[in-house]
Amino acid sequence: MKNISFIKWYICTILLASALFGQAQQQTKTVISPEILEDKSVIFRLYAPRADSVKLGGTMTADYSEFNMVKNDSGVFEVKIGPLAPDMYVYIFKVDGVKATDPSNKIVVRDGGFIESRLMIPGGATELYDVKDVPHGWVSSIWYPAKTAGLTRRCLVYTPPGYNKSTDSYPVMYLLHGGGGDEEAWVSRGRVNYILDNLIAQGKAKPMIIVIPNGVITNTSAPSETPLDMLLSNKPSPGIQNMVGEKVAESMVNDLIPFIESNFRVKKGRENRALTGLSMGGYQTQLISNLYPDKFDYLGVMSMGIYDRFDKNYDKEKHIKQITALNNSHPKLYWIACGKKDFLYDGVVRLLAFYDENKFKYTYRESEGGHSWENWRMYVSEFAPMLFK
C-alpha cells in the first residue's frame, strides 16, 4: 500500500516541522487530561516538573473552588474530582499563580476575556447541546450597518435546518449576551445552535432564526474581528453607558431588525419576534421592551432583576408607565428565569414584587443554581419551545 509507507514520509516531515516550529516548547511528556472515569469522576493532569504549585479551578463547583493538584515522581500534577453531573464545564490550571489552559486538551472556549479549557461529561444536560445525528442549522458571521452607532457591526445568525433550500419565512429570536461577553458567547459557551437543532428535530421548538448581536454599542464585534486601529485605541473598556444606554435599544430596533428582515426570509410583526438575554442581556431585554413595547411578543429576562436600588436617579413613576404600556400591549409571553443562588436573586424577587404591585403579567421560572451557563443553556432550551405557537 502506497499510503502505508507514506506514513514514514509524513512522520519525517512532521518531526522536522516540530523541530522548526517550536513544538519543542510543548510539553515533552504526553499526559491524558481530562480523563473521565466510569463513575463520571474526572482526573486532571499537567506535566510541570519545574512548577512548585498547580491548582485547578473551574465551573465544576458553583464558586469556582480551587483544588490543589499533587505532583508525582514523574513531574505530573494530578487531581481527581467528582463524580460530576453530566454537563459542559470550563476549567483552568494555575501554575505557580499563573492561569494556563490544559495543554492536553485541544478544546478551549471563550466567553469575553475568559479563555478556558472545556470538559463535557456525556449524558444528562449535555444531551441538550451535544452534536447529534440530526439536521444542523447554519451559523453565519455577518456584518450590518448600525447607523445609530456609526459603525458596521458584526452579529451571528443561526438559520434553521433546511432554511437555504426552503422558500419559507421564519420567526426570529434576538438573543443577548452578558456583561464582559460578546456575540460569540451564546455559541461558544451557550451552544444555542445545537440546542435549537435538537429541539427542532424533536418537534419541541418551531424552526426559527436566531440573531446574536454584540451588546456593547461602541464595539464592532468580538476582539479578534475588530479593526486593528479600534482595538489598539480601545484599551480602556468603553464604559457602562455603551452597554445599558438607550442607544442599545435604538440600534436594535432601527438598525438590526430592519437589516435582518431585509436580508433573511423573516416573518414580520411582533408575533414573530422574541427577545431574550442573560444578565446584562436581561437588563437590555427590559430596556428595549420598556422603550419599544410593541416590537416583541415574546420576552425572556434571564438572571436579571430590577435595577432600582443602586440607581439614585431611578424613576419609579417612569418605570411604572413603561411596564403599564408594555402590559397594555399584551405580549404573549414575559418570562423571567433565575437561579436560587444567583447573586442577583434579590433583585429578581423585587422585580417580581414590583410587577405584581403594578399588575404586570409575567411567568416566573425559578431554578436551582446561580448565575451560570449551566442555567442559561437550560433557560434557552425552555424558552425556545414556548415561542411562535
Place this chain on the structure above:
Amino acid sequence: MKNISFIKWYICTILLASALFGQAQQQTKTVISPEILEDKSVIFRLYAPRADSVKLGGTMTADYSEFNMVKNDSGVFEVKIGPLAPDMYVYIFKVDGVKATDPSNKIVVRDGGFIESRLMIPGGATELYDVKDVPHGWVSSIWYPAKTAGLTRRCLVYTPPGYNKSTDSYPVMYLLHGGGGDEEAWVSRGRVNYILDNLIAQGKAKPMIIVIPNGVITNTSAPSETPLDMLLSNKPSPGIQNMVGEKVAESMVNDLIPFIESNFRVKKGRENRALTGLSMGGYQTQLISNLYPDKFDYLGVMSMGIYDRFDKNYDKEKHIKQITALNNSHPKLYWIACGKKDFLYDGVVRLLAFYDENKFKYTYRESEGGHSWENWRMYVSEFAPMLFK
C-alpha cells in the same frame, strides 16, 4: 443622568460576580501586554510573582526562539523584542515550563491543537487582512452529508459581499488546511475572509465563494464541534490514511462539490472552480487534481513538494501518467508557491524538476521565509487575483 449612577450598581454587581465566579483566580495586578511601541518594538509582560522563570516564544522569529523574561520587583516579568515587521504573530508564555496564553490579551487564535495569543502590528502585511471599512462577506459554518466518509461533516463557507442580496452565481475556491489543522485554521490564522473582502473592494479579485472543508476524512469537524462520543473515543489521532488517502479526493468530488453547487448560487464547470491548499492541503491538491484532472481550472500547491523519496511504493510511471493527463486537460493555472527556508523546499525543487522533465506546465512563485502563515496569507492573496479571469 440615570445611567451614570447606574454605573455604581453595575460595578457592584460585577464585583460581586467577580467574587463568586473566580475572577479572584485572575491576576490581581493588571499589566499591559503586549505593548506596541512607536518603533514597532513590543514589550510583553506577565504578572507572576511566584514563578521562577517565564519565557516568551512565538512566530516573531522564524524558529520560534525563546526569549527570557526578566522579573522586576513588582513580580512582573518583562521582555522587549523587535522592532517587528507589521504582520500577525502568535505567541505564548512558558511559566516554569508550562505554556500559558497571555492573560492581558483577550485574543487567542487556534490552529489545530495550537492555542496562542495574537499580536498584530499595524501596517505592511497586516493591511492585507485587517478588518477594513469595506463591504464584508459572510462566513458560515455549515454541515453537508459526506457519503464517502459515512459522516455529516462541517465546513466553512465564505460568501462574498452582496451575495445574499444578489441573484448572481459565483465561482468557487476550495481551500485546504495543513496537517494538524482543521476547517477553522484558514479563518483564525489565515484570515482569508478579510483578505478576500479587501481584494474584492480594491477590484483585485473577482467576487467568489470560498469553501474550507476539514481535511481529515474521518473527522466531522474541529474538535469543539465534534459529537461527544466521537471525541471521547477518538483519542489516538485517526491515522495518516485519513488525511492522504484517495477517499479525501473522492469525497471532495462526489460529496462536497455537488452539495455546494446545489446549496449556493454557484457557476458550474471547471472554469469556475479553483483548488488550493497548504502543506498537507498542498498534497491533497496534488492528489485530487491527479485523480480528477478535469475538475478544476485553477490549482495552487502551497509549501508542498513531491512525495517520492520517503515512499517505498512511490510509482513514478503512475505519477507521470497522472500529470500527463492533467497537462493534457489544460488547466488555466497550476501555481506552486514555496518559501526559500521551507523545510519542504527540497521536495518542491524536485517536484519542479519532475514537472519540467515531463513537460508539465506550471508557474512557480518562490518567496522568502518558511513553512508559515505569514507566507500562506500572502500566497492566497496572490492566488485569488489570478482566478476566474
